[in-house]
Amino acid sequence: xxxxxxxxxxxxxxxxxxxxxxxxxxxxxxxxxxxxxxxxxxxxxxxxxxxxxxxxxxxxxxxxxxxxxxxxxxxxxxxxxxxxxxxxxxxxxxxxxxxxxxxxxxxxxxxxxxxxxxxxxxxxxxxxxxxxxxxxxxxxxxxxxxxxxxxxxxxxxxxxxxxxxxxxxxxxxxxxxxxxxxxxxxxxxxxxxxxxxxxxxxxxxxxxxxxxxxx
Amino acid sequence: xxxxxxxxxxxxxxxxxxxxxxxxxxxxxxxxxxxxxxxxxxxxxxxxxxxxxxxxxxxxxxxxxxxxxxxxxxxxxxxxxxxxxxxxxxxxxxxxxxxxxxxxxxxxxxxxxxxxxxxxxxxxxxxxxxxxxxxxxxxxxxxxxxxxxxxxxxxxxxxxxxxxxxxxxxxxxxxxxxxxxxxx
Numbered sequence: 001x002x003x004x005x006x007x008x009x010x011x012x013x014x015x016x017x018x019x020x021x022x023x024x025x026x027x028x029x030x031x032x033x034x035x036x037x038x039x040x041x042x043x044x045x046x047x048x049x050x051x052x053x054x055x056x057x058x059x060x061x062x063x064x065x066x067x068x069x070x071x072x073x074x075x076x077x078x079x080x081x082x083x084x085x086x087x088x089x090x091x092x093x094x095x096x097x098x099x100x101x102x103x104x105x106x107x108x109x110x111x112x113x114x115x116x117x118x119x120x121x122x123x124x125x126x127x128x129x130x131x132x133x134x135x136x137x138x139x140x141x142x143x144x145x146x147x148x149x150x151x152x153x154x155x156x157x158x159x160x161x162x163x164x165x166x167x168x169x170x171x172x173x174x175x176x177x178x179x180x181x182x183x184x185x186x187x188x189x190x191x192x193x194x195x196x197x198x199x200x201x202x203x204x205x206x207x208x209x210x211x212x213x214x215x
Numbered sequence: 216x217x218x219x220x221x222x223x224x225x226x227x228x229x230x231x232x233x234x235x236x237x238x239x240x241x242x243x244x245x246x247x248x249x250x251x252x253x254x255x256x257x258x259x260x261x262x263x264x265x266x267x268x269x270x271x272x273x274x275x276x277x278x279x280x281x282x283x284x285x286x287x288x289x290x291x292x293x294x295x296x297x298x299x300x301x302x303x304x305x306x307x308x309x310x311x312x313x314x315x316x317x318x319x320x321x322x323x324x325x326x327x328x329x330x331x332x333x334x335x336x337x338x339x340x341x342x343x344x345x346x347x348x349x350x351x352x353x354x355x356x357x358x359x360x361x362x363x364x365x366x367x368x369x370x371x372x373x374x375x376x377x378x379x380x381x382x383x384x385x386x387x388x389x390x391x392x393x394x395x396x397x398x399x
Contacts, residue, residue, distance in 0.1 A: 055365040062363070062377045069374045076372070 024163060024171035030202040031210025033168035035145045038112060039064060040167070045111040048137070050118050052175065056163040057114070069110070074118050074159070074178060076102050077126055095125050103130075105137045113138060115146035116162045117208070119192070121178045131192050138215040144196075146211045151183045153207035282318035290323070299334070310343075317351055324356075332369075339373075 039045060043065030049057055050073045061068045077098065084094040113134055119127055134144065149157050159178040163171040184192065186201065186209070193199055193213045202210040277295045280286070284300035291307040298306075299316030305323045306313060312329035315321055319334030330342040332352040340346055342360040350368035357374040365371065 053365070053369060053371045055367055055369075058363070058365060058375055062375060065377075067374060067376050070371050072370070072372065075370075 022173075024173045026165055026169055026171050027204075027206065028168055029170045029204070029210060030168070031145055031147070031204075031212055032164070032170055034200070034202075034212055035112070035114075035143060036167045038143050039066060046109050048110045048113045048134075050134075051114060051116040052161045054161060054163050056165070056171070060164040069105075071103060073102065073126075073130065074121055077123055093123050093125050095129055098126060099129060099133060103133050103137065108137055108139045108142075110138045111142050113142065113144040114162075115144055117147040117149065117160065119146060120149050120157075120183070121159050121181055124181065128192065132195075135195055135215060140215055141197075142215040144193075144213040144215070146189075146213065148184045148189055148209045148211060149180060150203075150207045150209060151185075153180070153183070155180055157207070277314075282316070315352075330360075 039047065039061070045064075045066045046069070047061050047066050048069045048071070049061075050071055051057075052072050052075065053070055058068050058070065077093070082094050082098050083091050084097075086092050115134070119130070122130065138144065147162075157180045158174045158176065159180075160172040161175055163173065165171045189201075189209070189211055190199060193211075196213045196215055198214045200212040202212075204210055277297050278292065280296065280298045280300045280302075282299040286300065286302045286304070288304045289307070290302055290304065291309075293309070293311065295312045295314075296308055297314045297316060298321065299318045301320040303322045306321065306325045306327070308327040310328050312331065313325060313327040314331040315334045315336060317333045319332075319336075321334070321336040322338060323336075324338045324341075325336065326341045326343075328343045329345045329347075330340050331347045331349065332340075332354060333349045334351070335353040337355045339357045340354070340359070342358070342363075344360070345362045345364070346358050346360040347364040348354060348366060348369040348371060350366040352366075352369040352371075354370070355372045357376065359376045359378060361378050363375060363377065
């Protein structure tokens, strides 16, 4: 129990403000450019956006004639109701409950998934099951775009909301609430998506690897 | 001899509220479960309501469900509705608009011509013409509409399906989507 309160004390007192920065910084993205080739090719796709709610993204995707699902996975993972007390009195995240309440879809229905940099910031127990859940809800041939920091980004690399500003331009808006949890190397990423058909890496200038994954 | 007293302006609120405080006459409350009138705001609203009812110039522009009201069941009507209370069940306003105020808590599927959301909704929204999610809005559910506006800061978890206008199915019609993204 003391640990339980400690978690809330730290999040309430020590945490940075929840509101994102006002500033949006534009950034070219080769990975997103490749991704848009798919979503521009035809109408009526079903797109899953796992980042924070972005009106810009919803506008962009729906104006192309697509149906958009938005689930802010990282924010959902911070729900205090997901914390469970184990037999040894430690507090753990209830992974089963998380996936019972989130990303519950019937069958493989998504043509495209925007994972952004969520995997780098997500609590460890959720990462692998998240990728498995994504795979189960993607159509064969569906495409996922994910961003992964390299270790040169440093442990203080900020979490960003990604807003689509054009076919190859994203706008980054800092969200100070979340901290980088880990850095994947190429091998880790390949293992994470080992059940997918193919992966393509693009190394960006801001110590980020953009990865296109095909189901 | 006496100076005319300047009219007092009401204090501003987070969301625009309608001019009346009542439940509209054309609104069918199939199952009103309870109404907690002990809340200070509800008590304060009663004299105003009574005064308006007795006044000659009483004119209901929008039906209003106050923040202390809890409705369980089917809520349907044929006039615009401002809902700042709690609803569990379903809301069907067909050709009229629904505004869920900042204190509004809805656990229901909603159907209306236009839905403006300041509060919280858990359920699917079918806005035949337009759905607006203001910055304080929290929606867990799917949206089906022709036009959508989501302010930055709104929380949304669900699907958005933009319906093509039956009269105009061109790409231009879809481009009419308006999304304000005032950085929040």
